[in-house]
Structures are given as C-alpha cells and as structure tokens.
Amino acid sequence: xxxxxxxxxxxxxxxxxxxxxxxxxxxxxxxxxxxxxxxxxxxxxxxxxxxxxxxxxxxxxxxxxxxxxxxxxxxxxxxxxxxxxxxxxxxxxxxxxxxxxxxxxxxxxxxxxxxxxxxxxxxxxxxxxxxxxxxxxxxxxxxxxxxxxxxxxxxxxxxxxxxxxxxxxxxxxxxxxxxxxxxxxxxxxxxxxxxxxxxxxxxxxxxxxxxxxxxxxxxxxxxxxxxxxxxxxxxxxxxxxxxxxxxxxxxxxxxxxxxxxxxxxxxxxxxxxxxxxxxxxxxxxxxxxxxxxxxxxxxxxxxxxxxxxxxxxxxxxxxxxxxxxxxx
Numbered sequence: 001x002x003x004x005x006x007x008x009x010x011x012x013x014x015x016x017x018x019x020x021x022x023x024x025x026x027x028x029x030x031x032x033x034x035x036x037x038x039x040x041x042x043x044x045x046x047x048x049x050x051x052x053x054x055x056x057x058x059x060x061x062x063x064x065x066x067x068x069x070x071x072x073x074x075x076x077x078x079x080x081x082x083x084x085x086x087x088x089x090x091x092x093x094x095x096x097x098x099x100x101x102x103x104x105x106x107x108x109x110x111x112x113x114x115x116x117x118x119x120x121x122x123x124x125x126x127x128x129x130x131x132x133x134x135x136x137x138x139x140x141x142x143x144x145x146x147x148x149x150x151x152x153x154x155x156x157x158x159x160x161x162x163x164x165x166x167x168x169x170x171x172x173x174x175x176x177x178x179x180x181x182x183x184x185x186x187x188x189x190x191x192x193x194x195x196x197x198x199x200x201x202x203x204x205x206x207x208x209x210x211x212x213x214x215x216x217x218x219x220x221x222x223x224x225x226x227x228x229x230x231x232x233x234x235x236x237x238x239x240x241x242x243x244x245x246x247x248x249x250x251x252x253x254x255x256x257x258x259x260x261x262x263x264x265x266x267x268x269x270x271x272x273x274x275x276x277x278x279x280x281x282x283x284x285x286x287x288x289x290x291x292x293x294x295x296x297x298x299x300x301x302x303x304x305x306x307x308x309x310x311x312x313x314x315x316x317x318x319x320x321x322x323x324x325x326x327x328x
C-alpha cells in the first residue's frame with residue numbers, strides 16, 4: 001500500500017510525461033525486482049509502437065511495427081501477459097535485443113488504456129532472481145498501469161492544450177496571441193540593442209474566388225501550403241503567424257526596412273511562381289499583396305507597427321495587388 005501511495009504522489013506532482021514515466025518505472029523495477037523496463041506508446045498516425053522511455057537510451061524512439069513482438073501483440077489484443085521463457089513463445093521478436101545486445105529471458109507486458117482504447121504498453125523484463133514473473137507481480141503492475149494511464153491521458157491533454165495556446169489549429173503556425181507577445185519582446189530587444197524590427201503583412205489576392213470555385217477544403221489546404229512556403233523563404237530567427245482568414249504576418253527581428261522589403265519581395269516571387277496543390281491533382285496559381293513597416297523607423301509602438309504594416313498591405317491590395325509596399 002505504501003508503494004501505491006508513493007506512486008500516487010509521483011503521478012499527481014508532475015505534468016511532465018517523461019518525468020512521470022521514469023519515476024514510476026524506477027519504483028516498479030525496484031519493487032518487482034526486474035532487470036529492465038520500457039514504456040511504448042502507440043503512434044496514432046502509423047500504428048507503430050514507439051519506445052517512449054526505457055532504462056537504456058539505446059532503444060528510446062525505436063519503433064515496432066503494428067503487431068510486432070509480444071509488446072505489439074499486447075497492444076493489438078489489449079490483454080496483459082506473462083511470458084516465463086520468451087524462447088518458447090513464437091510472438092517474441094529478437095530485433096530489439098540485437099539492437100541493444102541485451103538478453104531477454106522472461107517478461108511481463110501490460111496494455112495502457114485510456115477510455116477503453118490502448119494508447120501504449122508497459123513492459124518489464126527478466127527478474128533479477130532468475131525466476132519467472134508471478135501473477136502477484138502482474139497484478140501489481142496492472143494496478144500501477146491503471147493509475148499511470150489516467151495521468152498520461154491528463155498530461156497529453158495538457159500538452160496539447162499548451163500547444164493550442166500559441167499555434168493556429170489549421171496551419172500549425174503561430175497564432176495572434178503568440179504574435180503579439182513576440183512583437184513586444186522584439187521591440188524591447190530593439191530598444192536595448194538599438195536595432196530594428198520589421199513586420200510583413202501578407203494577404204492572398206482573390207482568395208474568395210478560390211474558395212467559391214474550389215471549395216473551402218481546398219482553400220484551407222492552400223493556406224497550409226502557403227504557410228510552409230513562407231517559412232522556406234525566412235531565417236531561423238524569423239517567425240510566421242496566421243493573423244486570421246487568409247492573412248499572415250512575418251516578424252523579422254534585427255531587420256531594417258530595406259532588408260525587410262527584400263525578404264517580402266522574395267516571398268512574393270515564391271508565391272507567384274509556385275503551383276499549389278500539385279499532389280492533390282490541382283495546378284492552382286495565385287499571388288499575394290505585401291505590406292512592410294519597421295520599428296523604430298516608421299512606427300513608435302507595437303500598435304503603430306501592426307497598423308502601418310496592415311495599411312501598407314491594403315495599399316497594394318486596393319491598387320495593383322501582387323506587390324510590396326513599405327511605409328518608412
């Protein structure tokens with residue numbers, strides 16, 4: 001009982017998944033008397049089992065194909081198992097042993113379930129005494145997994161919520177919340193080091209026509225592709241945010257107006273020359289309008305910087321389109 005109280009404290013004291021897994025499995029290894037342990041998590045995209053944590057880094061991020069090995073079987077069937085001698089079990093795969101130069105003799109493997117769905121498996125290997133694992137060992141492990149599954153689910157949800165706070169759900173680019181924070185930070189840095197920060201506002205030309213002709217699903221896919229195209233034109237210190245609808249904003253730290261105009265022109269040409277959604281069987285061409293403003297050259301506050309870059313973009317959008325205008 002004291003063991004489960006200790007585990008309970010561990011599970012409720014941290015929202016960092018890796019810390020939870022390591023702390024809990026160290027306790028489990030100690031109590032059960034196992035030589036090794038690992039936690040494998042189901043990759044929702046491929047169905048693979050991924051070694052998320054283990055007591056050796058040799059296997060971390062190593063993958064098992066769906067159904068591969070005893071762990072793969074447990075993940076598919078959702079049934080815990082004790083295997084006294086793996087050499088006699090046809091489900092056993094020696095691929096991981098060969099990778100790590102480890103000798104698996106016996107093991108216990110338990111599915112980790114969340115809302116009735118298997119999200120991973122927990123595996124302990126080889127009793128230090130050389131004896132096989134017992135039903136009592138399995139019961140202890142299953143009780144632990146029930147507690148751990150709730151925490152893993154809570155932690156995963158927390159991490160997803162944290163990502164949603166700063167990223168746009170469709171494009172996975174930063175959102176306006178993060179954009180505003182970044183601009184404030186970069187203005188402070190600009191004041192400290194006497195450098196410039198520039199913004200580029202980008203708006204797709206005639207995007208409504210694309211939605212009307214091809215549908216909103218295609219329009220959404222174009223936004224995703226455009227976001228990645230913009231990123232390829234930038235430096236690692238620059239950030240791109242979706243500003244809403246078909247508008248994007250690029251933050252250029254340590255960038256004076258003339259350099260920002262050059263970057264905007266580079267993006268403009270990339271958009272103009274790109275053929276969108278080729279893999280989807282389309283061959284869509286489009287252009288965009290660009291507005292540039294800089295701090296402290298043209299803007300004196302964060303609000304000024306955003307407003308002026310937006311105004312510059314609309315000057316292009318309301319006249320020639322497919323161009324760059326800078327307020328300096």
